[in-house]
Amino acid sequence: MTRPERPARQAAPARGRPQRARQEPARASAPRPARKGQTSGTRKPARRAQAPQGEFALPESITPALPAVAAFDELDMPAALLKTLAAQGVDTPFPIQGATLPNSLAGRDILGRGRTGSGKTLAFGLAMLARTAGRRAEPRAPLAMVLVPTRELAQQVTDALTPYATAVNLRMATVVGGMSIGRQAGTLRRGAEILVATPGRLKDLLDRGDCVLGQVTITVLDEADQMADMGFLPQVTQLLNQVEPGGQRMLFSATLDRNIDRLVRQYLTDPVVHSVDPSAGAVTTMEHHVLHVADETEKKAVTARIAARDGRVIMFIDTKRSADRLAKRLLASGVPAAALHGGRSQPQRNRTLEQFKNGQVTALVATNVAARGIHIDDLGLVVNVDPPMDHKDYLHRGGRTARAGESGSVVTLVLPEQKREMSQLMSAAGITPHTARVKSTDEELTRITGAREPSGIPVVLEVPQQATPQKSPSSRPRQRSRGGSGGSTGGQRRSGSTTTGTASSGQRRSGSSAAGTPSGGQRRSGQAGGTGAAPAKESGQGQGQGGRGRPRRATRSAGAPQPRRPAAGER
Incomplete structure (x- = not known):
């Protein structure tokens, strides 16, 4: 089964942030700060239509919705967005886009139901980008937020909106689990106007202090029913309580079941309701x-x-x-x-x-x-x-x-x-x-x-491997001269062991002993012992007599007097 973002433990909202009043499902809605063009006062409960089987009764808008449009150029959007739509080959709005965009561009809350592939992403994305264009986010403080249930959906939303965000000079940040949280925090520190996130990872970043939601004025919940099914509702409500009060809320999903009735009643004010498809989501094609x-x-x-x-x-x-x-x-x-x-x-x-x-x-x-x-x-x-x-x-x-x-x-x-x-x-x-x-x-x-018989010839898929960085010449092992007997250098490379017969004064780390001098010592990894010195390979062991390699020269016994170490010019 799907294993998406793991819901994090619910924490108390941070102090000092504006909180939205909570309410019990059966109680009247709490007062909400007035938006521009609205009068303050107690919110009137929306009338509800008869609910289909398995779904809640959709609220009926109190304020009449603006009429749908048949073309994008009828909308009050930046010219850069219209130009990008044409460049992307998007000529005619889908029904859910034509019906909701006039109202979302005007700042109305939206409750939209449309099957997957019906154009929901641009329906909320174009309005969000158009209303955010011209603003600049402070570090760690996005201005608009899209919450999605899965990493894949987050990436799809990001990919779909990136050309349009670039056209109006808006920066996007994608915050999901399974990827580096440090890099995501760095993106937020540099500033991003649009945030696309899964609830679990966003909660982690908020707890770390890498993100604040107090300046978010537009919030979108995409596939809200799945977030409810996956147990994200406590996190979603906590996140919604941290955004700017009175901001715009848009909720889109392919299905609207009773699990998200609470979200609709608590966080949407007089929403424009649009259901582009019947509840079954049936498609004639x-x-x-x-x-x-x-x-x-x-x-x-x-x-x-x-x-x-x-x-x-x-x-x-x-x-x-x-x-x-x-x-x-x-x-x-x-x-x-x-x-x-x-x-x-x-x-x-x-x-x-x-x-x-x-x-x-x-x-x-x-x-x-x-x-x-x-x-x-x-x-x-x-x-x-x-x-x-x-x-x-x-x-x-x-x-x-x-x-x-x-x-x-x-x-x-x-x-x-x-x-x-x-x-x-x-x-x-x-x-x-x-x-x-x-x-x-x-x-x-x-x-x-279109079924047919398989070929029967096994297939092996190529898996790209990460390139192994090549060692630079300066990083190659070098033969060390740590002393010797009579001019021999019983040096070795990195690990392995070579010794040449004389008394060695202790071990350093557990490594190679250099030949000849009382301060020979052992370094890194290897064993000292025997007589005769063979140059050790990268990870070999020179065992002296009876070991690998021939000794370069005979060495004195351990008790014999040692000659002075020859100077460089005497060798």
């Missing part, structure tokens, strides 16, 4: 298939043939261990496959995603860590090898395909004992799938998924 297989053996064969299709596919599976096993099995059968799950480090996950995007990997075996926040262009098929636990997971898994108006298919493999649960899940999602009973060799399977 997406096909849903439930394929019944006889047993686990047939399921493995069907999975292998689907993975070998001509084109990329994401295959969702329940556990990290199962993902690793399936990826290894597919590689052995000739399918370029890789596993993506929370047990991998962030650099490993980034590398795997890059291999999948560039086609080096065609079958991505993933746990729910990839179910949100990963955008892959032209991905036509998602396969639930293991059916999801609930309809929300199904919608977010399927949201990896049929994005931004493209077409795609979601296929779920179902064993006989899973049939009843799958029917209930589809009913909760409001989806009527195409069903079929298939075997690995059926033409129906090929028609639906």
Whole structure:
């Protein structure tokens, strides 16, 4: 299963920061400081519409919303943003963008529901950048903040908004776990107007004093329902209590369940509500298939043939261990496959995603860590090898395909004992799938998924290795002359041992004894003993007589008088 940011322990809010009054769910809303153009006073509870199954009743706006726009140039946005939109090939706003941008640019709170791939990132991102443009953040004090549940979603939001932020000279900082907290703190110290963060890592930086939220005037919660499901609500509320009171709040998600009703009632004031899709998140360009297989053996064969299709596919599976096993099995059968799950480090996950995007990997075996926040262009098929636990997971898994108006298919493999649960899940999602009973060799399977027989030739994926820094000439081991008997130099390199017969006065560290002099001593690592001196290699041991190498010259016995050490010119 997904292992995202671990929620940190909740701490008391720092002193001196403005706090927003908390309230019990059944009580009336607390007073909120008035914004520009609003009159102060007790906030009126918003009227609520009838709630769909599993969701809370959406509030009805008291103040009428501004009408939607059909083109970006109808919006009051900086010219640099409009120019960048054209350069990025974004000509026409998606429905959720056209409906919410006029209101978010005016400073209204937004409650938006739209399926994954419907354009939520630009819906909140353009308004946030336009309203922040021209301002400059102080060190450690961002001006706008986007909270997301996973590292991958944070990176996707950053990548999507970077061209637009650059166009209006705004600096971005991404704060997630699994990466260097020191570097992230350094970025904040240098100043960043826009902060994209996961709650756990941001809490760590706040505790260290590397970030303050008192100047944040625009706050966005993206995929808020998943943050609630993952136990982040205490942290999210603590973070929201530290931002500037009266600031703008925007909450976007593909699903809005009852877990985030508290956030809506406590932190959104008379929000503009927009639901671009029905609660099921159904998309006309997406096909849903439930394929019944006889047993686990047939399921493995069907999975292998689907993975070998001509084109990329994401295959969702329940556990990290199962993902690793399936990826290894597919590689052995000739399918370029890789596993993506929370047990991998962030650099490993980034590398795997890059291999999948560039086609080096065609079958991505993933746990729910990839179910949100990963955008892959032209991905036509998602396969639930293991059916999801609930309809929300199904919608977010399927949201990896049929994005931004493209077409795609979601296929779920179902064993006989899973049939009843799958029917209930589809009913909760409001989806009527195409069903079929298939075997690995059926033409129906090929028609639906493009399945074909794997090549059988094992695939080995190249893993980039970090370059080993080469030693400079000055760092090469040098032969040392620490004295000798009769001019011999029983020197050695670094570790190893050479001795030449004379009395040595003790050991230094536990290393090489130099030949001949009473102050020979041993250095670094090695052993002294025997007679005769052989030059020792990097990690060898010269054992004298009976050891490796020939002694350069015979040495005197330990009790014999020692000659004076020859001067350099006498050698």
